[in-house]
Amino acid sequence: MPLTLDFGRYRWSASWPMTLLTLAAIVLFADLGRWQWQRAQQKQAQEDSFRIGDQALSELGGPGTAGLPRYARVRLQGNYDGEHQFLLDNISHDGLPGFEVLTPLRLDDGRTLLINRGWLPLTASRSRLPDVHLDMTASQSVTGRLDDLPVAGIALGHVAPALGAQWPKLTSFPTMADLSAALGQPLQNRQLLLDPGQPAGYVRDWHPQGLGPARHLAYAIQWWLFGALALTLYGYMNWQRSAR
16 A cells, blocks of 8 residues: 555655665665765874874884874885885876885884885886886985875785796785785885985875865765655655546
C-alpha cells in the first residue's frame, strides 16, 4: 500500500520501494558528505602542521625521526650515497608526469635517512631514466622537513623496487620496508624533503600530499546537495492531480 496524502484537488502518493530507495540514497549522500568534511578537517590540520614546521629548526637527536612530529624542520650531518638511489614513479608536478629522487644519507652516527632531492620530469621513455648522478663525497650539512612517503590511492599503484645490482631503482609508492630491503640496511621511518635552498636538488615545491581542505569541503557540499536533490525529486515526482 503506497504512502498517500490528499491536498484538495491534488494527491501525493509514493510507493514503498521508491521511498526506501530514496531514504537509502539520502543516507549514503549524507555519509559521503560527512566523510569529506572530516577529510577537510584532517587536511587543514596537516596544512597547519606544515606551516608550524617552518617556525623552528632542530637537530636530529638520538630518537631519530620517530621522536619528531611530521613536517618538523631538522638539520643533520652525513654523506650522500649517490651510488644507491631510488626514483619514485608516478609523481606529477604542475600536471606533468615525473619522478622524485630519493638519495640515502649516511649520518655520522651510522643511521641512514632518505633525502628527497626533488622532482624531475619524465624523459621520452621510462626505459631511459633521468641522470641523477651525485658526486659529493664530503660530509654535508643538510636541512629539510620530515614527511611520510607518498601513498597510492589504490593498491595497484604500489610497485616495490626490484632487487639486484642495477641502480637507480624505479619504484612506485613503496613502503619504507620495501626501500630498506632493496638497500640492504635499515632506514629511518620518514624521508627528508630537502630545503629549496640546499644544493644538489631538483624541483622542490613542497606542500602536504593530496587534495587541499577546500577541495574536500567542496566535495562534502556536493554530496549533501545530491541528498537534497534526491529528496526534492522524490517529493516532486509523486504529486498527481486527484481524480475527484
